[in-house]
Amino acid sequence: MHPDTDMRNRMSTAHHVLNCSFAQWYPVFKSVSFRSQVVTLPKEFVDYLVQDGVYLPDSNSALPKRSAPDPTATEDDYRDWSDSSSSELDDPQTTSHFPEVLAEVQQAIEVLGGAIIPKLNWSCPKDATWITASNSIKCTNADEVLLLLKSSDRVAHDIINAFDSCGGQPQQDVPYTLVLKKYYDLKPEREFRCFVQGHDLIGVSQRDVTQHFPALAAEASDLEETILEFYEEHVQHKFPDPDYTMDVYVATTGTVRLMDFNPVGGSTAPLLFDWDELGYGGSKANVAHEQEAHARNAHAHTSTAAVPSGAASATSAMPLDFRILTEPMAMRPNKGAYGVPFDLVDTSQGSAMSEMLQQLQEADTALTAMNIMNQSVQAKN
Numbered sequence: 001m002h003p004d005t006d007m008r009n010r011m012s013t014a015h016h017v018l019n020c021s022f023a024q025w026y027p028v029f030k031s032v033s034f035r036s037q038v039v040t041l042p043k044e045f046v047d048y049l050v051q052d053g054v055y056l057p058d059s060n061s062a063l064p065k066r067s068a069p070d071p072t073a074t075e076d077d078y079r080d081w082s083d084s085s086s087s088e089l090d091d092p093q094t095t096s097h098f099p100e101v102l103a104e105v106q107q108a109i110e111v112l113g114g115a116i117i118p119k120l121n122w123s124c125p126k127d128a129t130w131i132t133a134s135n136s137i138k139c140t141n142a143d144e145v146l147l148l149l150k151s152s153d154r155v156a157h158d159i160i161n162a163f164d165s166c167g168g169q170p171q172q173d174v175p176y177t178l179v180l181k182k183y184y185d186l187k188p189e190r191e192f193r194c195f196v197q198g199h200d201l202i203g204v205s206q207r208d209v210t211q212h213f214p215a216l217a218a219e220a221s222d223l224e225e226t227i228l229e230f231y232e233e234h235v236q237h238k239f240p241d242p243d244y245t246m247d248v249y250v251a252t253t254g255t256v257r258l259m260d261f262n263p264v265g266g267s268t269a270p271l272l273f274d275w276d277e278l279g280y281g282g283s284k285a286n287v288a289h290e291q292e293a294h295a296r297n298a299h300a301h302t303s304t305a306a307v308p309s310g311a312a313s314a315t316s317a318m319p320l321d322f323r324i325l326t327e328p329m330a331m332r333p334n335k336g337a338y339g340v341p342f343d344l345v346d347t348s349q350g351s352a353m354s355e356m357l358q359q360l361q362e363a364d365t366a367l368t369a370m371n372i373m374n375q376s377v378q379a380k381n
Contacts, residue, residue, distance in 0.1 A: 012263045014163050014170040019240050020261040021121040023177045032234045033258045034249075037108035037116075039178040045098050046176045049149055050156050105142040108180045115183035118145045121176060122162060122262075125152030138183050145178070157267070165266035186249060189213035191259070192227060193271055194246045195278055196239075201231045203278055203321045205271040207247060212328040223250055224322040230256040243280060272323040 018024060023038050109116050117124065117137050128151035129135050132144065139145045149155050159176065163169050191207035204227055206216065216223070227248060235246065239261065245268055247259040262268040264280050 012166050012266055014166045016241055016244075016263045017122075017163055017166060017266075018170060018174070020244065020263055021177075022119065022179045022260070023121065023175070025239065025261055026179075028238060029234070029258050032230075032256070034184065035112060035182040037112060037180045039101065039104050039108060039180065041101065041176045041178055042098075045101050046159060048098070050159050102142040102146065105145055105178065105180065109139070109141065109145075112180060112182040115140050116145075116180040117183055118148060119179045119181070120149070120155050120158040121174070121179075123152075123154040123158050125149055125155050127154050128152040145180070149178070165263075189216055190250050190252070192223070192248055192250065193269075194227060194231065194248060195264075195270075195273065196231075196242075196244050196246065197278065197280060198242050199237055201228060201236075201320060203273055204323065205273055206324045207271065209271050209325065212325045216324045217326055220322060220324060222254075224320060226250055226254055226256060228320060234258070272325070273321075 022036075026033060026036060026038065116139055118139055119125070124137065125148040126137055128148045129137055131147060131151045137148070139148065162174075188208040188211065189206065193205050193207050194201055195203035195205075204224065206213070227250065230248065231246075235258070239246075241263075243264050245262045245264060247262070249257045249259055251257070265275065270278065
Protein backbone atom coordinates (compact mmCIF):
# COMPACT_ATOMS: atom_id res chain seq x y z
CA MET A 1 0.00 0.00 0.00
CA HIS A 2 1.25 3.48 -0.87
CA PRO A 3 2.28 5.28 2.37
CA ASP A 4 -0.03 8.24 1.75
CA THR A 5 -2.92 5.83 1.19
CA ASP A 6 -2.05 4.28 4.53
CA MET A 7 -2.15 7.72 6.17
CA ARG A 8 -5.57 8.44 4.64
CA ASN A 9 -6.72 5.35 6.53
CA ARG A 10 -4.92 6.38 9.73
CA MET A 11 -6.98 5.36 12.75
CA SER A 12 -7.56 8.64 14.55
CA THR A 13 -9.69 8.37 17.62
CA ALA A 14 -13.13 9.90 17.86
CA HIS A 15 -11.73 12.03 20.68
CA HIS A 16 -9.14 13.54 18.30
CA VAL A 17 -11.81 14.38 15.74
CA LEU A 18 -14.06 15.95 18.38
CA ASN A 19 -11.17 18.08 19.65
CA CYS A 20 -10.95 19.62 16.15
CA SER A 21 -14.63 20.57 16.14
CA PHE A 22 -14.84 24.36 15.97
CA ALA A 23 -17.07 24.81 19.03
CA GLN A 24 -14.65 22.68 21.05
CA TRP A 25 -11.51 24.75 20.46
CA TYR A 26 -12.85 28.24 19.67
CA PRO A 27 -13.43 29.35 23.30
CA VAL A 28 -9.75 28.70 24.07
CA PHE A 29 -8.36 30.44 20.97
CA LYS A 30 -11.04 33.09 20.45
CA SER A 31 -8.61 35.98 20.95
CA VAL A 32 -6.40 34.86 18.05
CA SER A 33 -9.16 33.67 15.69
CA PHE A 34 -11.51 35.42 13.30
CA ARG A 35 -14.66 36.71 14.98
CA SER A 36 -17.38 34.04 14.86
CA GLN A 37 -20.78 33.05 16.16
CA VAL A 38 -21.82 29.45 16.94
CA VAL A 39 -25.42 28.24 16.55
CA THR A 40 -26.41 24.92 18.12
CA LEU A 41 -28.45 22.84 15.66
CA PRO A 42 -31.43 20.69 16.69
CA LYS A 43 -31.45 17.07 15.54
CA GLU A 44 -34.40 17.72 13.19
CA PHE A 45 -32.39 20.36 11.34
CA VAL A 46 -29.33 18.11 11.08
CA ASP A 47 -31.51 15.30 9.71
CA TYR A 48 -32.97 17.71 7.15
CA LEU A 49 -29.51 18.62 5.88
CA VAL A 50 -28.81 15.04 4.78
CA GLN A 51 -32.20 14.37 3.21
CA ASP A 52 -32.29 13.91 -0.57
CA GLY A 53 -33.14 16.97 -2.62
CA VAL A 54 -32.89 20.68 -1.97
CA TYR A 55 -36.16 22.08 -0.65
CA LEU A 56 -36.34 25.72 0.37
CA PRO A 57 -39.22 27.79 1.76
CA ASP A 58 -41.43 29.71 -0.67
CA SER A 59 -40.23 32.94 0.92
CA ASN A 60 -36.57 32.01 0.39
CA SER A 61 -34.24 34.85 -0.58
CA ALA A 62 -31.15 32.80 -1.40
CA LEU A 63 -31.61 33.17 -5.15
CA PRO A 64 -32.72 36.09 -7.35
CA LYS A 65 -36.46 36.43 -7.79
CA ARG A 66 -38.05 35.74 -11.14
CA SER A 67 -39.30 38.70 -13.10
CA ALA A 68 -43.00 39.55 -12.96
CA PRO A 69 -45.26 37.61 -15.34
CA ASP A 70 -45.98 39.13 -18.73
CA PRO A 71 -49.37 40.90 -18.35
CA THR A 72 -50.18 40.22 -22.02
CA ALA A 73 -49.69 36.45 -21.75
CA THR A 74 -52.67 34.09 -21.82
CA GLU A 75 -53.25 31.27 -19.40
CA ASP A 76 -52.00 28.82 -22.04
CA ASP A 77 -48.54 30.39 -21.75
CA TYR A 78 -48.21 29.23 -18.14
CA ARG A 79 -48.39 25.64 -17.00
CA ASP A 80 -47.86 23.96 -13.65
CA TRP A 81 -45.02 21.49 -14.22
CA SER A 82 -44.93 20.30 -10.60
CA ASP A 83 -45.92 16.70 -9.88
CA SER A 84 -45.86 17.28 -6.14
CA SER A 85 -49.09 16.93 -4.26
CA SER A 86 -50.27 19.63 -1.90
CA SER A 87 -49.53 17.39 1.06
CA GLU A 88 -45.88 17.06 -0.07
CA LEU A 89 -45.50 20.80 -0.46
CA ASP A 90 -46.92 21.36 3.01
CA ASP A 91 -44.51 18.86 4.61
CA PRO A 92 -42.41 20.91 7.06
CA GLN A 93 -39.43 18.63 6.41
CA THR A 94 -39.42 19.33 2.67
CA THR A 95 -40.14 23.04 2.91
CA SER A 96 -37.51 23.32 5.66
CA HIS A 97 -39.56 25.35 8.10
CA PHE A 98 -37.07 25.97 10.90
CA PRO A 99 -37.96 29.54 11.82
CA GLU A 100 -36.13 29.52 15.15
CA VAL A 101 -32.86 28.33 13.62
CA LEU A 102 -33.07 30.71 10.66
CA ALA A 103 -33.92 33.63 12.92
CA GLU A 104 -30.90 32.89 15.11
CA VAL A 105 -28.67 32.63 12.05
CA GLN A 106 -29.96 35.92 10.65
CA GLN A 107 -29.38 37.65 13.97
CA ALA A 108 -25.82 36.32 14.11
CA ILE A 109 -25.15 37.55 10.57
CA GLU A 110 -26.26 41.05 11.55
CA VAL A 111 -24.06 40.95 14.67
CA LEU A 112 -21.07 40.01 12.49
CA GLY A 113 -21.57 42.97 10.14
CA GLY A 114 -23.94 41.56 7.54
CA ALA A 115 -21.66 39.09 5.72
CA ILE A 116 -20.34 35.73 6.91
CA ILE A 117 -18.78 32.43 5.84
CA PRO A 118 -20.64 29.34 7.14
CA LYS A 119 -19.29 25.96 8.16
CA LEU A 120 -20.42 22.96 10.17
CA ASN A 121 -18.32 21.43 12.96
CA TRP A 122 -15.36 20.70 10.68
CA SER A 123 -16.09 21.62 7.07
CA CYS A 124 -16.99 24.68 5.00
CA PRO A 125 -19.44 24.09 2.10
CA LYS A 126 -16.99 25.30 -0.56
CA ASP A 127 -18.14 22.52 -2.87
CA ALA A 128 -21.61 24.07 -3.17
CA THR A 129 -20.70 27.57 -4.39
CA TRP A 130 -21.85 26.55 -7.90
CA ILE A 131 -25.47 26.74 -6.73
CA THR A 132 -25.28 30.30 -5.42
CA ALA A 133 -26.08 33.40 -7.44
CA SER A 134 -22.65 34.90 -6.66
CA ASN A 135 -20.61 31.68 -7.02
CA SER A 136 -19.14 32.55 -3.63
CA ILE A 137 -19.07 31.17 -0.11
CA LYS A 138 -20.02 34.62 1.20
CA CYS A 139 -23.55 34.79 2.69
CA THR A 140 -25.59 37.84 3.64
CA ASN A 141 -28.78 36.15 4.85
CA ALA A 142 -29.91 32.93 6.51
CA ASP A 143 -31.47 31.54 3.33
CA GLU A 144 -28.13 31.66 1.52
CA VAL A 145 -26.56 29.76 4.41
CA LEU A 146 -29.28 27.13 4.25
CA LEU A 147 -28.88 26.71 0.49
CA LEU A 148 -25.12 26.11 0.82
CA LEU A 149 -25.47 23.67 3.70
CA LYS A 150 -28.22 21.68 1.98
CA SER A 151 -26.24 21.42 -1.28
CA SER A 152 -22.85 20.47 0.17
CA ASP A 153 -21.31 17.00 0.18
CA ARG A 154 -18.70 18.26 2.62
CA VAL A 155 -21.41 19.13 5.12
CA ALA A 156 -23.04 15.74 4.58
CA HIS A 157 -19.64 14.14 5.26
CA ASP A 158 -19.44 15.96 8.60
CA ILE A 159 -22.78 14.47 9.61
CA ILE A 160 -22.49 10.95 8.19
CA ASN A 161 -18.79 10.13 7.72
CA ALA A 162 -16.80 12.33 10.11
CA PHE A 163 -15.61 9.33 12.14
CA ASP A 164 -14.95 6.87 9.31
CA SER A 165 -11.18 7.02 9.88
CA CYS A 166 -11.57 6.38 13.60
CA GLY A 167 -11.48 3.08 15.44
CA GLY A 168 -15.13 3.57 16.33
CA GLN A 169 -17.96 6.03 16.70
CA PRO A 170 -18.00 8.48 19.64
CA GLN A 171 -19.69 7.13 22.74
CA GLN A 172 -21.78 10.25 23.22
CA ASP A 173 -24.05 12.08 20.78
CA VAL A 174 -22.17 14.58 18.63
CA PRO A 175 -23.33 18.18 19.26
CA TYR A 176 -23.62 19.58 15.74
CA THR A 177 -23.19 23.32 15.42
CA LEU A 178 -23.32 25.90 12.65
CA VAL A 179 -20.34 28.23 12.65
CA LEU A 180 -20.70 31.72 11.17
CA LYS A 181 -17.38 33.49 10.60
CA LYS A 182 -17.24 37.20 9.90
CA TYR A 183 -16.49 37.64 6.20
CA TYR A 184 -13.14 39.06 5.17
CA ASP A 185 -11.79 39.24 1.63
CA LEU A 186 -8.79 37.05 2.38
CA LYS A 187 -5.90 36.47 0.01
CA PRO A 188 -5.31 32.75 -0.66
CA GLU A 189 -1.53 33.22 -0.78
CA ARG A 190 -1.58 34.27 2.89
CA GLU A 191 -3.10 30.99 4.12
CA PHE A 192 -0.82 28.25 5.47
CA ARG A 193 -1.23 24.76 6.90
CA CYS A 194 0.96 23.90 9.88
CA PHE A 195 1.90 20.36 10.95
CA VAL A 196 2.44 19.66 14.64
CA GLN A 197 4.02 16.49 16.02
CA GLY A 198 4.58 15.88 19.71
CA HIS A 199 3.57 19.51 20.43
CA ASP A 200 6.36 20.76 18.10
CA LEU A 201 5.77 22.63 14.85
CA ILE A 202 7.63 20.57 12.22
CA GLY A 203 6.23 21.73 8.87
CA VAL A 204 4.41 24.59 7.14
CA SER A 205 2.93 24.52 3.63
CA GLN A 206 1.12 27.12 1.59
CA ARG A 207 -2.52 26.08 1.71
CA ASP A 208 -3.47 26.67 -1.93
CA VAL A 209 -1.12 24.38 -3.87
CA THR A 210 -2.94 24.91 -7.16
CA GLN A 211 -1.46 28.38 -7.64
CA HIS A 212 2.01 29.89 -7.79
CA PHE A 213 2.45 33.12 -5.81
CA PRO A 214 5.79 34.73 -6.84
CA ALA A 215 5.75 37.33 -4.05
CA LEU A 216 5.93 34.67 -1.33
CA ALA A 217 9.54 33.74 -2.11
CA ALA A 218 10.89 37.06 -0.85
CA GLU A 219 8.85 36.75 2.35
CA ALA A 220 9.57 33.09 3.09
CA SER A 221 11.97 33.61 6.00
CA ASP A 222 9.81 36.29 7.64
CA LEU A 223 6.66 34.20 7.24
CA GLU A 224 8.38 31.17 8.73
CA GLU A 225 9.54 33.10 11.77
CA THR A 226 6.17 34.84 12.22
CA ILE A 227 4.21 31.57 12.14
CA LEU A 228 6.62 29.84 14.52
CA GLU A 229 6.44 32.70 17.02
CA PHE A 230 2.63 32.66 16.83
CA TYR A 231 2.52 28.92 17.44
CA GLU A 232 4.88 28.98 20.42
CA GLU A 233 3.13 31.95 22.05
CA HIS A 234 -0.54 31.14 21.43
CA VAL A 235 -1.03 27.46 20.54
CA GLN A 236 1.73 25.18 21.79
CA HIS A 237 0.54 22.92 24.66
CA LYS A 238 -2.85 24.66 24.65
CA PHE A 239 -4.45 22.33 22.11
CA PRO A 240 -5.09 18.98 23.85
CA ASP A 241 -3.64 16.60 21.24
CA PRO A 242 0.13 16.24 20.57
CA ASP A 243 -0.31 15.57 16.82
CA TYR A 244 -2.54 17.72 14.61
CA THR A 245 -2.60 20.28 11.82
CA MET A 246 -3.74 23.87 12.03
CA ASP A 247 -4.51 26.45 9.36
CA VAL A 248 -3.46 30.07 9.85
CA TYR A 249 -3.75 33.34 7.96
CA VAL A 250 -0.84 35.78 7.96
CA ALA A 251 -1.87 39.33 7.10
CA THR A 252 0.52 41.63 5.24
CA THR A 253 0.92 43.51 8.53
CA GLY A 254 2.33 40.35 10.16
CA THR A 255 -0.77 39.66 12.26
CA VAL A 256 -1.60 35.94 12.43
CA ARG A 257 -5.10 34.54 12.82
CA LEU A 258 -5.98 30.94 13.58
CA MET A 259 -8.44 29.49 11.06
CA ASP A 260 -8.92 25.82 11.90
CA PHE A 261 -7.62 22.61 13.48
CA ASN A 262 -7.64 19.22 11.74
CA PRO A 263 -6.62 15.69 12.78
CA VAL A 264 -3.62 14.06 11.13
CA GLY A 265 -4.46 11.71 8.25
CA GLY A 266 -7.98 10.83 7.20
CA SER A 267 -9.43 13.47 4.88
CA THR A 268 -6.81 16.10 5.87
CA ALA A 269 -4.48 16.88 2.94
CA PRO A 270 -0.69 17.12 3.52
CA LEU A 271 -0.43 19.60 0.59
CA LEU A 272 3.25 20.14 -0.35
CA PHE A 273 4.31 17.30 1.96
CA ASP A 274 3.68 13.58 2.03
CA TRP A 275 2.51 12.17 5.33
CA ASP A 276 5.36 9.68 5.26
CA GLU A 277 8.14 12.26 5.18
CA LEU A 278 6.55 14.17 8.06
CA GLY A 279 7.08 11.08 10.20
CA TYR A 280 3.59 10.58 11.63
CA GLY A 281 2.92 6.99 12.63
CA GLY A 282 6.59 6.02 12.51
CA SER A 283 6.58 5.67 8.71
CA LYS A 284 9.53 8.01 8.24
CA ALA A 285 11.86 4.99 8.12
CA ASN A 286 10.70 4.30 4.59
CA VAL A 287 13.79 5.85 3.01
CA ALA A 288 12.87 4.97 -0.56
CA HIS A 289 9.58 6.80 -0.31
CA GLU A 290 11.26 9.79 1.33
CA GLN A 291 13.55 10.12 -1.68
CA GLU A 292 10.55 9.87 -4.01
CA ALA A 293 8.69 12.51 -1.98
CA HIS A 294 11.63 14.92 -2.07
CA ALA A 295 11.93 14.45 -5.82
CA ARG A 296 8.27 15.38 -6.29
CA ASN A 297 8.80 18.44 -4.11
CA ALA A 298 11.93 19.59 -5.96
CA HIS A 299 10.19 22.80 -7.01
CA ALA A 300 8.92 23.59 -3.51
CA HIS A 301 10.84 26.04 -1.36
CA THR A 302 12.26 24.29 1.71
CA SER A 303 13.77 26.27 4.56
CA THR A 304 15.21 24.74 7.70
CA ALA A 305 16.13 27.99 9.45
CA ALA A 306 13.14 28.68 11.67
CA VAL A 307 14.68 31.49 13.70
CA PRO A 308 17.58 33.87 13.00
CA SER A 309 20.00 31.69 14.95
CA GLY A 310 19.18 28.70 12.75
CA ALA A 311 17.67 26.67 15.59
CA ALA A 312 14.30 25.07 15.09
CA SER A 313 12.69 26.75 18.08
CA ALA A 314 13.27 27.52 21.71
CA THR A 315 11.76 24.19 22.78
CA SER A 316 12.72 21.70 20.05
CA ALA A 317 15.82 20.73 18.13
CA MET A 318 13.73 19.51 15.20
CA PRO A 319 14.10 21.85 12.19
CA LEU A 320 11.02 23.49 10.75
CA ASP A 321 10.35 22.58 7.10
CA PHE A 322 8.70 25.57 5.37
CA ARG A 323 7.43 25.02 1.83
CA ILE A 324 5.98 27.25 -0.86
CA LEU A 325 5.79 26.82 -4.62
CA THR A 326 8.58 28.72 -6.33
CA GLU A 327 7.76 27.74 -9.93
CA PRO A 328 4.42 27.48 -11.75
CA MET A 329 5.33 24.05 -13.12
CA ALA A 330 5.32 22.69 -9.55
CA MET A 331 1.62 23.44 -9.05
CA ARG A 332 -0.40 20.39 -8.07
CA PRO A 333 -3.84 19.37 -9.32
CA ASN A 334 -6.67 20.34 -7.04
CA LYS A 335 -7.71 16.97 -5.61
CA GLY A 336 -10.70 18.69 -4.14
CA ALA A 337 -11.89 19.78 -7.57
CA TYR A 338 -15.58 20.15 -6.97
CA GLY A 339 -17.93 18.59 -9.47
CA VAL A 340 -15.18 16.29 -10.82
CA PRO A 341 -14.84 12.61 -9.81
CA PHE A 342 -11.82 12.02 -7.58
CA ASP A 343 -10.49 9.38 -10.00
CA LEU A 344 -9.96 12.12 -12.61
CA VAL A 345 -7.66 14.20 -10.40
CA ASP A 346 -5.95 11.54 -8.27
CA THR A 347 -2.59 10.85 -9.93
CA SER A 348 -0.94 9.11 -6.97
CA GLN A 349 0.84 5.79 -7.46
CA GLY A 350 -1.65 2.95 -7.97
CA SER A 351 -4.57 5.25 -8.81
CA ALA A 352 -6.80 4.63 -11.82
CA MET A 353 -5.49 7.76 -13.53
CA SER A 354 -1.86 6.74 -12.92
CA GLU A 355 -2.46 3.28 -14.39
CA MET A 356 -4.24 4.74 -17.42
CA LEU A 357 -1.37 7.17 -18.09
CA GLN A 358 1.11 4.30 -17.83
CA GLN A 359 -0.90 2.22 -20.31
CA LEU A 360 -1.06 5.16 -22.73
CA GLN A 361 2.68 5.64 -22.43
CA GLU A 362 3.33 1.94 -23.12
CA ALA A 363 0.98 2.04 -26.12
CA ASP A 364 2.73 5.15 -27.45
CA THR A 365 6.13 3.46 -27.05
CA ALA A 366 4.90 0.38 -28.91
CA LEU A 367 3.44 2.51 -31.72
CA THR A 368 6.71 4.44 -32.08
CA ALA A 369 8.67 1.19 -32.31
CA MET A 370 6.29 -0.13 -34.97
CA ASN A 371 6.63 3.04 -37.04
CA ILE A 372 10.42 2.81 -36.91
CA MET A 373 10.27 -0.82 -38.01
CA ASN A 374 7.93 0.04 -40.92
CA GLN A 375 10.20 2.87 -42.03
CA SER A 376 13.19 0.52 -41.92
CA VAL A 377 11.36 -2.07 -44.05
CA GLN A 378 10.30 0.59 -46.55
CA ALA A 379 13.87 1.89 -46.80
CA LYS A 380 15.19 -1.59 -47.66
CA ASN A 381 12.55 -1.98 -50.36
